[in-house]
Amino acid sequence: MAAPDSVQVEISILDRVYKVACAPEHKELLREAAQELDRRMREVRSQSEGIGPERAAVMAGLNAVYEMLEQKAASSWDVADVKRRIKDMEERLDRCFFEQESLF
Numbered sequence: 256m257a258a259p260d261s262v263q264v265e266i267s268i269l270d271r272v273y274k275v276a277c278a279p280e281h282k283e284l285l286r287e288a289a290q291e292l293d294r295r296m297r298e299v300r301s302q303s304e305g306i307g308p309e310r311a312a313v314m315a316g317l318n319a320v321y322e323m324l325e326q327k328a329a330s331s332w333d334v335a336d337v338k339r340r341i342k343d344m345e346e347r348l349d350r351c352f353f354e355q356e357s358l359f
Contacts (some may be wrong), residue, residue: 262282268288296312298315
């Protein structure tokens with residue numbers, strides 16, 4: 256059952272129409288996601304003859320999640336390394352300030 260503040264959005268994937276409930280502010284993003292999924296599924300089907308829509312959906316979804324995880328791993332920060340670098344910079348700055356103060 257849909258939430259009371261949700262809207263029905265019609266999306267089309269591989270020439271099939273689906274009605275999906277979502278929050279009004281997510282409507283456009285949902286449409287974009289459906290278009291991207293449709294594109295990916297068509298691409299999978301064009302590369303593999305005789306593949307059904309279910310297998311195309313699984314392959315397209317798997318590829319999308321793999322790309323997301325790959326991007327997440329590439330953009331993640333090593334917090335311990337960042338803290339160590341900040342500490343090193345602070346120590347260098349302290350030494351520079353100490354040297355400057357000793358000149359006067």
